[in-house]
Structure formats: structure tokens, C-alpha cells
Amino acid sequence: MLTDLVQIKTLGEKKRVENERFRRHLKSRDHSDRILRRLAEDVEEQIDCTTCANCCRVANVHITERDVERMTKALSISRKKFLEGYTAESEGEGLILKRGEAGCVFLEGNLCSIYESRPAICEDFPHVVRGSGSIASRMWQLIDRATYCPIAYNSIEAFKVETSFKR
Ligand code: SF4
Ligand code: SF4
Numbered sequence: 749m750l751t752d753l754v755q756i757k758t759l760g761e762k763k764r765v766e767n768e769r770f771r772r773h774l775k776s777r778d779h780s781d782r783i784l785r786r787l788a789e790d791v792e793e794q795i796d797c798t799t800c801a802n803c804c805r806v807a808n809v810h811i812t813e814r815d816v817e818r819m820t821k822a823l824s825i826s827r828k829k830f831l832e833g834y835t836a837e838s839e840g841e842g843l844i845l846k847r848g849e850a851g852c853v854f855l856e857g858n859l860c861s862i863y864e865s866r867p868a869i870c871e872d873f874p875h876v877v878r879g880s881g882s883i884a885s886r887m888w889q890l891i892d893r894a895t896y897c898p899i900a901y902n903s904i905e906a907f908k909v910e911t912s913f914k915r
Contacts, residue, residue: 749794750905751898753802760895766915767894767904771887773913784883787910788876788903795898801858803873805851806896808844811835815867816843822865874900883907 750756811819820830834853838844845867846853854862860870872878874897879886893900908915 749791749898749902751795751800753800753896753898756898756901757895760901763894764891767887767891770904770908770913771884771891774884774887774907774911777911779884779911781882781884783910784907785877787906788883788899791902791906792877792899795902797899798858800898801851801855802896802898803893804855804860804870807873807893808838808841808847809852809867810838810841810869811843811845811867815869818865819862819867822862873897876900876903 750759816827816830816835819834820827823830825833834846835843836846852860854860854866860866874893875886875889876883876899890900890904894904895901907913
């Protein structure tokens with residue numbers, strides 16, 4: 749299991765073209781989502797996110813109205829104060845959590861300071877084991893996540909072996 753973030757970045761970038769080919773391979777054949785999910789669960793069980801937190805450092809977090817409600821309640825502040833203090837507008841993604849040099853505004857060390865009330869997108873991240881639609885339909889997001897997330901990277905590699913993908 750590869751967990752070194754420098755190697756994941758290098759290999760994830762190097763394999764972008766191969767992974768794009770793999771995405772088409774998965775879409776063009778009828779693979780069992782249940783088996784792929786089980787493989788991803790196995791990868792997830794072997795990786796401790798509290799020693800990584802790389803997604804919280806590098807990825808933007810899009811938030812919904814429901815997320816805003818949950819977080820303002822948890823922080824006991826007004827919606828106005830929450831929007832001013834903790835969010836920003838992104839051109840492509842809409843409302844996102846503010847980010848500093850260390851990443852997400854709620855990241856403390858490797859831990860989320862608002863864990864119980866974190867946005868839905870964080871709960872399901874990196875959307876390999878959990879997410880809407882089939883794993884094949886989520887592959888377009890996973891190719892990018894495989895450049896910084898060990899769960900995404902190792903799951904894709906396990907899927908290639910399971911589906912006899914020729915590199
Ligand atoms: S989801 Fe991926 S990037 Fe985020 S902490 Fe877990 S292994 Fe690291
Ligand atoms: S809200 Fe928490 S889990 Fe989500 S990116 Fe920020 S620190 Fe990470």
C-alpha cells in the first residue's frame with residue numbers, strides 16, 4: 749500500500765493518461781460495483797486518515813446550505829459571521845470553506861476541529877467507497893484525487909488488477 753504523499757503525487761500525475769484510459773475501460777465494460785467497492789473498503793481500512801489529512805490541505809471544499817446550517821449551529825454563531833469568517837466564493841465551485849497556508853480553515857494539525865459537523869463532501873471523501881452513482885461514473889473525479897489521496901490512488905490500482913486492465 750503506497751502512502752508516501754510525494755510518491756503519490758509523482759505517480760498520480762505520471763499515470764493521468766493511463767488512468768483516463770482506465771476510466772474508459774471501466775465505462776465500456778460491465779464491472780461489478782460491489783466487488784470494486786469491497787476492494788476500496790479494504791484499501792480504506794489500511795489507511796489512517798489522521799496521519800495524512802492531505803485532502804484537507806490541498807482540496808477546496810464546496811459547501812451546501814445544509815452544511816452552513818450544521819456548522820453555524822455547531823459553532824454557535826450567526827450565519828452572517830460564519831459566511832464572513834469561514835467561507836469564500838470560488839468562481840468554478842461556488843461557496844467553499846476558506847483556506848489558509850496550512851489548508852482548510854478548520855484543520856488543526858492533522859485533525860478536523862469541526863469533525864462531527866463537517867460538510868457532507870468531507871464525510872464521504874474521497875468518494876470511492878461512498879458516493880452517488882457507480883464507481884465508474886465517479887472515475888473522472890478520482891483521477892485527480894489519485895494525485896494527492898492515498899485511498900484514491902491505491903483503489904484505482906487495485907481496480908486495474910481486478911478488471912484485468914492492460915497498462
Ligand atoms: S481521504 Fe485521502 S487524502 Fe484525505 S486524509 Fe484520507 S487518505 Fe488522506
Ligand atoms: S472541514 Fe474538516 S474534514 Fe473538511 S476539509 Fe476542513 S478540516 Fe478537512
